[in-house]
Amino acid sequence: MDATVERPPPTAYSSVKDVISVRRLSLKYGRGAAGLLALSDISFSVADGEFIVVVGPSGCGKSTLLKVLAGLLPQTEGEASLNGTPIKGSRRDIGVVFQSPVLFPWRSVLGNVMLPADVQGLDQARMQQRALDLLNLVGLQGFEDRYPRELSGGMQQRVGIVRALIHDPAILLMDEPFGALDAMTRETMNVELQRIWMERRKTVLFITHSTAEAVFLADRVIVMTSRPGRIGDEFAVDLPRPRKLAVMNTEAFGAYVKRVRAALNPGGGGLD
Amino acid sequence: MRRGPVSFVLRLLFIAALLGVWEWAVVFFQTPAYIVPAPSSIAYAMYNGIATNLYVGHIGATVGETLLGFVLGCALAFVLGTIVALSRTVEYYLYPIIIMFQAMPKVALVPLILVWFGLGLTSKVISAALVAFFPLMVNTIVGLRSADEDRINLMRSLSASRWQIFRMLQLPNAMPYIFAGLEIAMIFALIGAIVAELISAERGLGMLMQSMSFTMDVAGQFSILFILSILGLILNGLVTLVRRQVLFWDTSRDADANEQSATKGEVL
Numbered sequence: 346m347d348a349t350v351e352r353p354p355p356t357a358y359s360s361v362k363d364v365i366s367v368r369r370l371s372l373k374y375g376r377g378a379a380g381l382l383a384l385s386d387i388s389f390s391v392a393d394g395e396f397i398v399v400v401g402p403s404g405c406g407k408s409t410l411l412k413v414l415a416g417l418l419p420q421t422e423g424e425a426s427l428n429g430t431p432i433k434g435s436r437r438d439i440g441v442v443f444q445s446p447v448l449f450p451w452r453s454v455l456g457n458v459m460l461p462a463d464v465q466g467l468d469q470a471r472m473q474q475r476a477l478d479l480l481n482l483v484g485l486q487g488f489e490d491r492y493p494r495e496l497s498g499g500m501q502q503r504v505g506i507v508r509a510l511i512h513d514p515a516i517l518l519m520d521e522p523f524g525a526l527d528a529m530t531r532e533t534m535n536v537e538l539q540r541i542w543m544e545r546r547k548t549v550l551f552i553t554h555s556t557a558e559a560v561f562l563a564d565r566v567i568v569m570t571s572r573p574g575r576i577g578d579e580f581a582v583d584l585p586r587p588r589k590l591a592v593m594n595t596e597a598f599g600a601y602v603k604r605v606r607a608a609l610n611p612g613g614g615g616l617d
Numbered sequence: 618m619r620r621g622p623v624s625f626v627l628r629l630l631f632i633a634a635l636l637g638v639w640e641w642a643v644v645f646f647q648t649p650a651y652i653v654p655a656p657s658s659i660a661y662a663m664y665n666g667i668a669t670n671l672y673v674g675h676i677g678a679t680v681g682e683t684l685l686g687f688v689l690g691c692a693l694a695f696v697l698g699t700i701v702a703l704s705r706t707v708e709y710y711l712y713p714i715i716i717m718f719q720a721m722p723k724v725a726l727v728p729l730i731l732v733w734f735g736l737g738l739t740s741k742v743i744s745a746a747l748v749a750f751f752p753l754m755v756n757t758i759v760g761l762r763s764a765d766e767d768r769i770n771l772m773r774s775l776s777a778s779r780w781q782i783f784r785m786l787q788l789p790n791a792m793p794y795i796f797a798g799l800e801i802a803m804i805f806a807l808i809g810a811i812v813a814e815l816i817s818a819e820r821g822l823g824m825l826m827q828s829m830s831f832t833m834d835v836a837g838q839f840s841i842l843f844i845l846s847i848l849g850l851i852l853n854g855l856v857t858l859v860r861r862q863v864l865f866w867d868t869s870r871d872a873d874a875n876e877q878s879a880t881k882g883e884v885l
Contacts, residue, residue: 415774434776441774447767451789451866463785464775494868 363429364516364548365391365414370423372409383409385573387423391565393515396542396549398563400556400605406574407552408444411520414550415441427516437465440509440547442519446501448493454480454504455489461512472511479507482541499530506538510545519551523558532590535561539587556609557593560584560601568608578608654836662836663843671825672844678820679810682738683852686745687806691799694750698757703783719755723748724812731817741813741821748809749802756798760791793867796860803852811845822848 372384383406391397401407412418413425416435425432448457455476462472480486483503493501502522509517523531542549553559559566563582570577582601584592592598636656643655666672701708727744734740764787772782814823822841829837
């Protein structure tokens with residue numbers, strides 16, 4: 346299978362400009378023969394300001410990969426580094442957005458957004474101004490004193506995104522952030538996220554199981570296959586930005602989606 | 618279910634009817650007052666007690682013991698519960714003792730407490746504290762442990778220290794459980810104080826009840842029961858009032874507090 350997969354030459358991994366660099370990464374849950382190999386021989390790198398989408402079916406280990414990058418899980422083998430330094434535990438130059446908004450119901454919208462600033466002891470006045478600017482950017486101006494229970498699912502996830510941006514991390518890790526939203530809200534949020542990313546130019550690693558979402562958002566798509574999780578395909582998406590939802594109806598878009606599907610179902614994937 | 622003012626009036630009428638049947642039955646069966654007094658004689662006993670200023674001092678004593686015991690028991694329960702929740706090692710060694718104490722009817726210890734701490738205020742406060750202790754400790758442990766894994770991961774991804782995770786996540790997250798525990802602890806403290814007073818005391822509603830039982834003043838005893846249930850409601854209401862202020866964010870706050878309590882099967 347390796348022969349059919351295009352991989353960048355080994356030198357690409359040690360490029361100075363790489364913000365995320367993962368080399369021959371494996372992760373096993375449990376020990377010995379009974380252990381479950383969740384990630385097998387994963388290698389890829391992400392350049393500064395790049396929007397990378399990892400797409401794959403549930404259980405392919407993509408969330409595990411994100412947990413390794415966020416410093417929440419140690420890998421079994423291989424290397425992973427951010428900004429040139431190996432990942433050892435959590436760090437302050439990343440922002441993480443989870444599947445659910447993970448807001449604290451006892452904190453107001455502003456309080457939730459300020460959580461990283463509180464934890465990391467950052468300058469309150471400066472961060473508060475930044476929080477208000479970012480809430481403005483995602484269209485939540487005037488909601489800073491509301492509480493999470495008063496917001497819709499889409500608004501809550503926007504708060505989650507602002508919280509991940511507040512301490513100005515170089516890297517944004519997003520784990521299926523829109524998975525719980527209805528299809529229409531999800532598409533709106535994709536357009537929103539693209540706009541925020543184009544304004545703030547963070548390096549983003551975005552995880553999803555939706556092929557359309559992957560192609561719509563990505564500069565480059567990494568397709569993961571399951572059991573064990575490994576990279577099935579990797580390709581650049583060459584569609585002009587800002588992309589509008591209508592791009593999904595174009596032939597070029599369809600071709601990319603087809604390519605993702607082909608990687609996910611190497612045998613043709615038909616039901617017959 | 619929402620009900621209108623008509624049902625409210627019906628509810629009052631229902632209670633009035635029950636009292637009426639009670640009054641009628643006592644007269645009709647000529648029940649002696651030292652067995653079951655009629656509601657009218659209970660009301661009269663109550664009126665007499667108030668007129669002769671009989672209750673005030675005793676109510677003050679019982680409420681004082683209850684509140685002191687509540688504060689003492691809850692403070693210890695919170696501290697110990699927190700240590701157990703945060704340290705698996707402490708939990709491992711304390712768990713068998715906690716389980717044993719939990720299964721034990723705490724009021725059975727009250728006679729011993731009276732032997733150890735005398736007939737005055739101290740023994741009543743300790744008895745109230747002992748009974749109030751367990752519901753809060755169990756709820757503190759369960760509450761602190763109930764923090765959602767995603768939220769803990771979020772805090773960890775921000776490089777939060779263990780103390781920050783406790784202060785910013787686990788503690789606020791445990792508040793609904795802690796307040797459910799406090800509401801039960803308040804009523805339990807009252808029970809602890811009354812039981813100690815019934816056994817031996819110089820003052821208090823329990824002691825008053827005991828002395829009335831010697832004089833066969835059953836109507837008086839009923840009037841004290843009535844006062845005790847009003848006291849229980851007020852004390853519980855105090856905690857509920859504070860809870861509403863602190864837990865404004867808790868959407869389940871209007872649900873039955875006991876649903877969040879881990880101590881439903883608590884043995885007195």
